[in-house]
Each structure stands twice: as structure tokens, then as C-alpha cells.
Amino acid sequence: MTTQSELRDLESRPQRYWNVDGIPELMMGLTWMVWGGAMLLGNQIESKPVYKAYWLFVPALLALSGWGQQWATKKLKARFTYPRTGYVEYKEPSRKQRFFTAVIAALSAALLAATIRTGRASGMEFTIAPVTGVLCSLALLVASVRQKAPHLLALAGVALALALAAAALHTSWDGISWMFLWLGLAAAAIGGWRFRRYLAQHGVAEGVEL
Amino acid sequence: MNDLDRVIHEPARLTIVALLAGVKEADFLWLMRESELTKGNLSSHVAKLEEAGYVEVEKTFRGKIPLTVLRLTQAGAAAFAAYKRQMSGLLGKSGGA
Numbered sequence: 355m356t357t358q359s360e361l362r363d364l365e366s367r368p369q370r371y372w373n374v375d376g377i378p379e380l381m382m383g384l385t386w387m388v389w390g391g392a393m394l395l396g397n398q399i400e401s402k403p404v405y406k407a408y409w410l411f412v413p414a415l416l417a418l419s420g421w422g423q424q425w426a427t428k429k430l431k432a433r434f435t436y437p438r439t440g441y442v443e444y445k446e447p448s449r450k451q452r453f454f455t456a457v458i459a460a461l462s463a464a465l466l467a468a469t470i471r472t473g474r475a476s477g478m479e480f481t482i483a484p485v486t487g488v489l490c491s492l493a494l495l496v497a498s499v500r501q502k503a504p505h506l507l508a509l510a511g512v513a514l515a516l517a518l519a520a521a522a523l524h525t526s527w528d529g530i531s532w533m534f535l536w537l538g539l540a541a542a543a544i545g546g547w548r549f550r551r552y553l554a555q556h557g558v559a560e561g562v563e564l
Numbered sequence: 565m566n567d568l569d570r571v572i573h574e575p576a577r578l579t580i581v582a583l584l585a586g587v588k589e590a591d592f593l594w595l596m597r598e599s600e601l602t603k604g605n606l607s608s609h610v611a612k613l614e615e616a617g618y619v620e621v622e623k624t625f626r627g628k629i630p631l632t633v634l635r636l637t638q639a640g641a642a643a644f645a646a647y648k649r650q651m652s653g654l655l656g657k658s659g660g661a
């Protein structure tokens with residue numbers, strides 16, 4: 355007889371399947387590297403009109419990169435994952451899950467607002483990078499536990515280490531750009547390694563139909 | 565115990581239903597890998613679940629490759645929820661005895 359815990363395990367398998375191939379971490383890492391690179395590049399521009407035009411155009415592009423990342427991840431999964439280990443279409447998030455996400459987002463925004471408010475007097479540019487690192491670390495920790503994905507725990511550790519390094523080095527605005535660049539590099543490296551291993555372990559399945 | 569849904573109570577079919585309960589839809593290959601059932605075994609259990617109206621099977625193509633997509637019906641989801649309630653009730657009773 356299948357026990358209750360076995361049933362719960364079976365029901366949670368689709369969530370774990372999302373991380374089976376390393377593609378999500380690879381795309382997430384590349385996106386973060388683009389963010390970090392774009393912010394670093396923007397801060398190097400000396401001409402004022404170019405600087406203004408850059409910061410008018412780039413934030414919108416960075417905001418859209420989230421959708422781009424999702425689109426590319428789905429395309430890569432359709433190309434590499436589904437023919438090897440099967441296709442899965444995920445359910446829309448439930449009302450409870452949407453509420454939970456909204457609460458987390460509100461708490462993060464409140465923490466960021468508090469940092470900005472208290473940071474003005476003491477120099478916010480020195481606190482923004484460590485706080486962002488801690489927030490990234492917490493988000494990765496939650497994702498790791500919920501999706502039973504230990505590699506995300508490693509990334510949470512990297513984010514925390516980067517936050518501590520930023521605090522110790524007293525980095526200013528560029529600190530946040532470097533954080534995304536390094537965290538992105540770590541995520542892309544882990545994702546790339548896992549993707550390569552996945553491809554080596556799974557060939558394209560042939561002749562499997564009902 | 566006699567009230568338990570016999571279609572779902574069979575371990576292989578319970579596995580299939582539990583796996584499909586977590587997704588909107590999935591293909592035969594994914595279900596075969598996750599359930600660790602053979603192709604023939606999975607086919608026969610899916611046929612029984614389809615007969616009971618718990619699973620919907622759609623045969624389609626991805627490019628030139630045949631693709632079999634399966635999803636749990638509303639009746640299937642309701643039956644699975646009822647089964648879980650019954651099981652936790654039974655286990656609760658036996659635990660308290």
C-alpha cells in the first residue's frame with residue numbers, strides 16, 4: 355500500500371522535475387550576468403546625454419528580461435528535455451501560492467524601503483549590496499527547500515558569501531552590479547554543468563507512445 | 565475499508581493519479597519514467613483509469629513524433645481527494661486504537 359508520505363512525494367515530483375536539467379539555473383545565471391553587466395556599463399558612461407538615454411532605455415529592457423528568460427527556458431526544455439525525459443505542463447499557481455508570493459514580495463519591498471530610509475543618513479550605497487545579497491540568499495534558500503533542490507542551497511551560500519564580502523569591502527553602488535555578475539556566473543556555471551551531465555545521462559527516447 | 569475506491573486503490577493506478585494530480589498535463593514518457601512502470605503495464609492501467617473517467621488521454625503530434633498527453637479529469641481529481649481523505653481517516657482511526 356502506498357503511504358501518505360509516498361503520496362506527498364509523488365505529488366511533489368513535478369516541481370522537482372523543473373530542475374532536472376540545469377536549464378533554469380543556466381538561464382537565471384545568464385540573466386543576472388546581463389543585469390550586472392548592464393549596470394556596470396551604465397555607470398561607466400561619461401557623456402551626460404548618453405548616460406540619460408542609457409538609463410531611460412536599459413531598465414525597461416532589464417525588466418523584460420524576466421519574460422525573455424522564461425521564454426528561452428521553455429524553448430530549451432522543449433528542444434532538449436521533453437524528448438529525453440518527458441513533457442510536463444505545470445498548473446497555474448493556486449490562490450494560496452499567489453498570496454504567499456505576494457507576502458514575500460511585500461516583505462522584501464518593505465525591507466528594501468527600510469534600508470533606503472535608514473541608509474540615507476549612513477550612506478545607503480554601502481548597505482544596498484549586502485542587503486540585496488541577503489535577500490537573494492533567502493529567496494534561494496526557500497526555493498531550495500520547496501523544490502528539494504540542494505544545488506540551489508549552494509547558490510544561496512554563494513549569495514550570502516557575496517553579501518558578506520560586499521559588507522566587508524564596503525562596496526558602493528558598483529557592489530550590487532558585481533554581486534549580480536558573480537552570482538550569475540555561479541548560477542550559470544552550476545546550471546551549465548548540470549545541463550551537460552543531464553545530456554550525457556539521457557539520450558532521446560524513441561518509440562515511446564501509448 | 566470497503567468504501568475505498570478500488571480503481572484508485574491499486575498501487576500502480578494510485579501512483580499514476582498522484583503524479584498527474586501535481587501537473588496540468590504530462591506525456592506518456594514522463595509518466596513512465598516517474599512511475600517506473602513498463603510501457604505495457606502503464607498502458608493497461610491508464611486504460612482502466614480512462615474507462616473510469618479519471619484520466620483523459622489525447623493523442624497528438626510534436627512535429628512528426630507521436631505524443632500522448634494525459635491529464636486528470638475533474639472526476640479523477642475529486643476521486644483522488646476523496647481517497648486521500650478516506651485514507652487519512654482510516655490511518656487516524658488505526659493510530660488511535
